[in-house]
Ligand SMILES: Nc1ncnc2c1ncn2[C@@H]1O[C@H](COP(=O)(O)OP(=O)(O)OP(=O)(O)O)[C@@H](O)[C@H]1O
């Protein structure tokens with residue numbers, strides 16, 4: 001369970017997040033929606049430990065991560081959290097398989113094991129014959145599936161995604177929704193997804209509505225008229241900050 005309490009964030013005079021309280025339950029698919037500038041990316045990055053709040057606490061299963069040192073925090077992130085961005089953020093000079101293997105290598109695993117696991121995940125996501133392709137040789141949907149495989153390689157409990165289908169056509173968007181639903185069902189992963197895409201909002205258990213740096217409503221999928229999913233085994237600027245992108249990999 002992830003708990004955000006009393007989160008505030010300002011840039012100079014601009015108050016971007018104002019006293020946010022939010023709990024993300026294990027195995028849930030939560031989406032965060034709202035107009036441009038509402039603070040969605042900022043909230044996602046604070047919840048995902050890529051950014052820190054001015055005030056308030058972020059805790060994972062009762063552990064306050066805002067008090068961890070940088071080194072312990074990056075280790076925690078590598079083990080427990082996966083990130084997917086709108087523009088995939090794969091490294092252009094590496095193959096799909098190497099890109100996916102990277103977080104496992106950073107976590108200290110051998111190259112052999114990391115490459116093997118990367119191949120399995122890419123296979124599972126329908127990319128078994130694209131292992132040696134570089135990102136520039138993949139389609140947009142294939143790149144995004146490779147980015148999902150990279151987010152999954154350390155088997156994180158939670159995945160944060162910022163507009164993961166924002167750069168895709170409708171068929172690829174549906175594929176990504178299917179992948180997310182399947183991962184939650186089979187592996188029990190928790191997803192927190194910022195999106196403008198109604199098809200992703202429709203697979204969510206809860207939809208968090210933001211405006212002007214505040215949460216203005218939380219709706220369950222039943223209220224939204226979508227089918228209920230099982231509770232047990234659920235133009236972004238997220239990629240514009242190279243330091244955060246590097247932390248996320
Ligand atoms: N590093 C920064 N410095 C100054 N202002 C910032 C910074 N990052 C974000 N902001 C401002 O904070 C506000 C919220 O930004 P955020 O990226 O969280 O919005 P968003 O809801 O994700 O919007 P979008 O849907 O357009 O991606 C915006 O007004 C933005 O201009």
Ligand SMILES: [Mg+2]
Nearest residue numbers: 040041236237
């Ligand atoms: Mg955004």
